[in-house]
Amino acid sequence: xxxxxxxxxxxxxxxxxxxxxxxxxxxxxxxxxxxxxxxxxxxxxxxxxxxxxxxxxxxxxxxxxxxxxxxxxxxxxxxxxxxxxxxxxxxxxxxxxxxxxxxxxxxxxxxxxxxxxxxxxxxxxxxxxxxxxxxxxxxxxxxxxxxxxxxxxxxxxxxxxxxxxxxxxxxxxxxxxxxxxxxxxxxxxxxxxxxxxxxxxxxxxxxxxxxxxxxxxxxxxxxxxxxxxxxxxxxxxxxxxxxxxxxxxxxxxxxxxxxxxxxxxxxxxxxxxxxxxxxxxxx
Numbered sequence: 172x173x174x175x176x177x178x179x180x181x182x183x184x185x186x187x188x189x190x191x192x193x194x195x196x197x198x199x200x201x202x203x204x205x206x207x208x209x210x211x212x213x214x215x216x217x218x219x220x221x222x223x224x225x226x227x228x229x230x231x232x233x234x235x236x237x238x239x240x241x242x243x244x245x246x247x248x249x250x251x252x253x254x255x256x257x258x259x260x261x262x263x264x265x266x267x268x269x270x271x272x273x274x275x276x277x278x279x280x281x282x283x284x285x286x287x288x289x290x291x292x293x294x295x296x297x298x299x300x301x302x303x304x305x306x307x308x309x310x311x312x313x314x315x316x317x318x319x320x321x322x323x324x325x326x327x328x329x330x331x332x333x334x335x336x337x338x339x340x341x342x343x344x345x346x347x348x349x350x351x352x353x354x355x356x357x358x359x360x361x362x363x364x365x366x367x368x369x370x371x372x373x374x375x376x377x378x379x380x381x382x383x384x385x386x387x388x389x390x391x392x393x394x395x396x397x398x399x400x401x402x403x404x405x406x407x408x409x410x411x412x413x414x415x416x417x418x419x420x421x422x423x424x425x426x427x428x429x430x431x432x433x434x435x436x437x438x439x440x441x442x443x444x445x446x447x448x449x450x451x452x453x454x
Contacts, residue, residue: 197275199322204269217407218260223273227251232267238286240358242393252287258362280327289336354392365404368428413451420447
């Protein structure tokens with residue numbers, strides 16, 4: 172007899188309920204930008220992505236930021252939104268101050284799907300953003316009833332602010348030429364395949380261009396060759412695994428697509444200046 176599918180809701184078993192309680196939903200987090208470099212500037216400057224979207228508000232200092240394969244300068248009163256999964260990295264010094272907001276998926280809140288780099292020159296929107304961030308920070312640090320819902324609502328207001336400022340911004344400042352679009356596609360591919368041992372030739376073939384053209388485009392878009400972006404992303408993940416896990420070095424090498432632990436060690440030492448084992452010990 173054929174069973175008829177029903178739409179009755181799934182009732183969680185005790186074990187599923189225990190797992191849900193043990194692994195609460197991720198929350199919005201805010202941290203001072205200098206704190207991001209705690210444990211090493213590589214945590215900020217090397218290419219990486221997050222499972223949460225990132226909002227950066229710089230209040231002092233300047234530097235360069237690479238998002239999706241394109242490098243731009245940033246300074247005070249720059250607001251930058253980076254969707255989840257987008258590869259990025261930025262320069263940070265002791266003179267750089269501001270706030271970093273990590274935003275997980277939130278029910279009922281529509282987050283932007285594209286990168287945004289806004290230069291907020293007027294004092295009114297600067298003050299408005301400061302007020303939004305301060306209100307959100309109070310909810311993050313507090314313990315009042317309906318805290319999570321309030322955090323979501325404040326985050327929603329922040330996304331409205333972002334969309335308004337994006338509409339008011341000069342569209343020509345953010346228009347991408349064909350080279351920038353290719354660099355962005357390469358960046359997306361690196362984020363998806365960096366652990367598979369693919370070479371620059373492999374990426375170029377997949378993108379339908381020559382390795383020379385890909386390198387030329389990346390140099391123009393972000394001031395670095397394609398190989399540097401790829402190596403940077405792989406080595407960020409290598410350092411993260413060495414510091415945050417107890418995986419054997421052989422397993423780290425294999426997970427990142429290296430032919431052997433010896434080859435991984437040589438590559439790591441060439442780019443970082445020390446062996447994986449000494450990096451793990453010192454960090």
